[in-house]
Amino acid sequence: MAAKSIISRPVYGTLSPQPGKHHLFIADAEGALAIAEMAGRAPPGFFGDAEIVFIPGPHGKHTAALEALKSAQLHQAPSFASLLPRLRQTLANAHMGLRLYLAGTEGLIGQAMQVALEAGIDHTSIQTEHRGSLARRMQCVHCKGITENVTTQPATCAHCGLLLLVRDHYSRRIAAFQGVCINAEDRSEIPPMEEIFR
Numbered sequence: 001m002a003a004k005s006i007i008s009r010p011v012y013g014t015l016s017p018q019p020g021k022h023h024l025f026i027a028d029a030e031g032a033l034a035i036a037e038m039a040g041r042a043p044p045g046f047f048g049d050a051e052i053v054f055i056p057g058p059h060g061k062h063t064a065a066l067e068a069l070k071s072a073q074l075h076q077a078p079s080f081a082s083l084l085p086r087l088r089q090t091l092a093n094a095h096m097g098l099r100l101y102l103a104g105t106e107g108l109i110g111q112a113m114q115v116a117l118e119a120g121i122d123h124t125s126i127q128t129e130h131r132g133s134l135a136r137r138m139q140c141v142h143c144k145g146i147t148e149n150v151t152t153q154p155a156t157c158a159h160c161g162l163l164l165l166v167r168d169h170y171s172r173r174i175a176a177f178q179g180v181c182i183n184a185e186d187r188s189e190i191p192p193m194e195e196i197f198r
Helices: 031-039 063-067 080-092 106-118
Strands: 022-028 050-055 073-076 098-104 126-130 136-140 146-150 163-171 176-181
Touching: 022 031, 022 080, 022 106, 031 050, 031 063, 031 098, 050 063, 050 080, 063 073, 080 106, 098 106, 106 126, 106 136, 136 163, 146 176
Parallel strands: 022 050, 022 098, 050 073, 098 126, 136 176
Antiparallel strands: 136 146, 163 176
């Protein structure tokens, strides 16, 4: 019998060039490679009206691959939080025909999708492709704090310090997986941590 999929779990596809008047790409780290690969399937001049917003990460890899596309605009940001004002303004000023492409980690895709939907962008105008780390963005259900880049099971909440079971349940509203206290009945019971979300 096949394993059942978690209904709340996002499903990602592969970026493909879509007809539209304006193309906005948001990517982090290996997400740049998804854009570069899509460019090989795009018609000539496709990137002439495109804007790319890229978070290169600590190693700054893959920037040259995006520069080679000669997009109308290429903006780099150190983090998602730093690009948020620009993204909100771009989406607020967007016209009909905008196509949004999100590529990279689940944390980036989830947060960018959340902002786009809040701005009224139709979900059918958004494409996603997961690339890179499987690290999770986790919300502690007890203190509501968000911990970024969780790679272990269980994980420690960065806000309240509770040891949390990182569930597969994903909240689209807050773009995070849910973490629940794993040792609520006996805090001295501490299961070993394993790195499973790489």
